[in-house]
Amino acid sequence: MxxxxxxxxxxxxxxxxxxxxxxxxxxxxxxxxxxxxxxxxxxxxxxxxxxxxxxxxxxxxxxxxxxxxxxxxxxxxxxxxxxxxxxxxxxxxxxxxxxxxxxxxxxxxxxxxxxxxxxxxxxxxxxxxxxxxxxxxxxxxxxxxxxxxxxxxxxxxxxxxxxxxxxxxxxxxxxxxxxxxxxxxxxxxxxxxxxxxxxxxxxxxxxxxxxxxxxxxxxxxxxxxxxxxxxxxxxxxxxxxxxxxxxxxxxxxxxxxxxxxxxxxxxxxxxxxxxxxxxxxxxxxxxxxxxxxxTKVAGRTELIPQKNHCDVILDVGHNPQATRYLADYLKQLKEQANYENIYAVVAMLGDKDISGCLQSLKDVVDYWYAGALSVPRAASKETMQNNLAMFTNATNCFDNVDEAFKMANKQASSSDLILVFGSFFTVAQIRAQLTIC
Incomplete structure (x- = not known):
């Protein structure tokens, strides 16, 4: 200091x-x-x-x-x-x-x-x-x-x-x-x-x-x-x-x-x-x-089409109130756009209500890809895994959020949607890799 x-x-x-x-x-x-x-x-x-x-x-x-x-x-x-x-x-x-x-x-x-x-x-x-x-x-x-x-x-x-x-x-x-x-x-x-x-x-x-x-x-x-x-x-x-x-x-x-x-x-x-x-x-x-x-705001239900691949939606939501809104939004979006599956890429800070946030989305997300952030307050991949295991077996865990996104992107088809959420850090890391039109 x-x-x-x-x-x-x-x-x-x-x-x-x-x-x-x-x-x-x-x-x-x-x-x-x-x-x-x-x-x-x-x-x-x-x-x-x-x-x-x-x-x-x-x-x-x-x-x-x-x-x-x-x-x-x-x-x-x-x-x-x-x-x-x-x-x-x-x-x-x-x-x-x-x-x-x-x-x-x-x-x-x-x-x-x-x-x-x-x-x-x-x-x-x-x-x-x-x-x-x-x-x-x-x-x-x-x-x-x-x-x-x-x-x-x-x-x-x-x-x-x-x-x-x-x-x-x-x-x-x-x-x-x-x-x-x-x-x-x-x-x-x-x-x-x-x-x-x-x-x-x-x-x-x-x-x-x-x-x-x-x-x-x-x-x-x-x-x-x-x-x-x-x-x-x-x-x-x-x-x-x-x-x-x-x-x-x-x-x-x-x-x-x-x-x-x-x-x-x-x-x-x-x-x-x-x-x-x-x-x-x-x-x-x-x-x-x-x-x-x-009025559109980066990182707030921000929909980004990937060329010749599936869409990605970015949201910085990191508390249960925000993820409840996100769940309702995704239900409507899935119906309107006819997305087949939703793949969630998530990494959060350890001092957040991780369980509450994840459970808000349990009925909307089909496949989970959890990673860890490289910041001091980050939740470990084990913590993310343990919270997801409370309600789903469709989970993949990775050392970092980049690997989680890479695998989700590989396994999703063009008719699917990838959700990236959980923290400003999570969204910033993945948004930097996407081409924003």
Missing amino acids: LKSNSSHYQDFTHLDQWLYYLENLHSTEIDLGLARVGKVAQRLAIDLSFAKVITVAGTNGKGTTCAFMENALLNAKIAGVKQSVAVYSSPHLQRFNERLRINKQDIEDKPLMAAFEQIEAARGEISLSYYEYTTLAALLVLMGVKPSYIILEVGLGGRLDATNIIDADIAVITTIDLDHQAFLGNDRESIGFEKAGIMRQEQDIVIGDSNVPKSVLAHAHALHAIDGERLFLREQDFVVTGEKSSWQWQSKQTLLTALKTPFIPRDNVATALMVLEKLEIPLSADFVNQIISI
């Missing part, structure tokens, strides 16, 4: 050198709390008051909700003028630069490195985690660019996440379920309390979970957020009805009908629409359908 900053960083000429330095700078990978990052932010005079800021927390659906809002804001003309929009998110799939995009363009290396130098000069004796450091860098870059809208995706929890040093104009919570229990608590009420920490007084709050934990509502009401005035709840202030192929969204002031089937979860579109209404973006069915048609 590098305990303090030194002038040798001035010799760094590539972003990879900086990232390696940051990976080894702090004693722990995940170290929640705002004290350290807040002090450095003060020294850097971090201020995003020039923009409308939306902070998005939740167990699942953050990335897709952010993407829908991003596309809508970029394509809306407000007073005849197109807006500039920035999104900060994590983790990335293949390049670090994916974590900050401005008007749909990933940030270049140079402004990131310049921001890292500023942070290194300012932090002094304060040790920052990789995530804290890179979050500050994104905020510094945004201060220079000054976009009209900034969407901040919370990394972990909310209350103690580095993004929470910013007071947003709108706080969004997508869904609340079990994940990261070691950091956030072992039940939905505890996790909800952590997510609710992004809320502020005098702020619009949008909650997309249709079964909101009491802890979330209690926190909102303690901030004097009144239902329907500052607090906007799914099934109360906005609702979704109809079939997935032609559905409608309704709030207390807007009705949108004949909406198309989205590529992302419909629930996340619904949440994003409530946020857009509060931002006073003009909403019509034609406009929303336009945004639905262009």
Whole structure:
């Protein structure tokens, strides 16, 4: 571990050198709390008051909700003028630069490195985690660019996440379920309390979970957020009805009908629409359908055809709520596309609910190919095998996920579908091998 900053960083000429330095700078990978990052932010005079800021927390659906809002804001003309929009998110799939995009363009290396130098000069004796450091860098870059809208995706929890040093104009919570229990608590009420920490007084709050934990509502009401005035709840202030192929969204002031089937979860579109209404973006069915048609997110039910072979679907789902959604999605997809068999390639981190995730898909997947990731928190192939053995004998286990995918690809026919899921690491590793059209 590098305990303090030194002038040798001035010799760094590539972003990879900086990232390696940051990976080894702090004693722990995940170290929640705002004290350290807040002090450095003060020294850097971090201020995003020039923009409308939306902070998005939740167990699942953050990335897709952010993407829908991003596309809508970029394509809306407000007073005849197109807006500039920035999104900060994590983790990335293949390049670090994916974590900050401005008007749909990933940030270049140079402004990131310049921001890292500023942070290194300012932090002094304060040790920052990789995530804290890179979050500050994104905020510094945004201060220079000054976009009209900034969407901040919370990394972990909310209350103690580095993004929470910013007071947003709108706080969004997508869904609340079990994940990261070691950091956030072992039940939905505890996790909800952590997510609710992004809320502020005098702020619009949008909650997309249709079964909101009491802890979330209690926190909102303690901030004097009144239902329907500052607090906007799914099934109360906005609702979704109809079939997935032609559905409608309704709030207390807007009705949108004949909406198309989205590529992302419909629930996340619904949440994003409530946020857009509060931002006073003009909403019509034609406009929303336009945004639905262009909103696809890498690694989220991402379908990739292989030339002269079977299709591959990539999904970063790594908790039971996400894999339950994935199972329903695959059932419909298999029926629509007439896939014969589904071959699942899976590798996960050891601190996830592996059994819960795998069992969600037991009635959808025909053949299993499990591997191990080459990261410190990875579940071993034996762990994967033991969890799969609880409900299936159609299992093949490999030392790594590359070998698992290679064998699945060899044994699947052109009428089959290969599912790759279980972790951002899993999807990133296989996605890099595929030709994305």
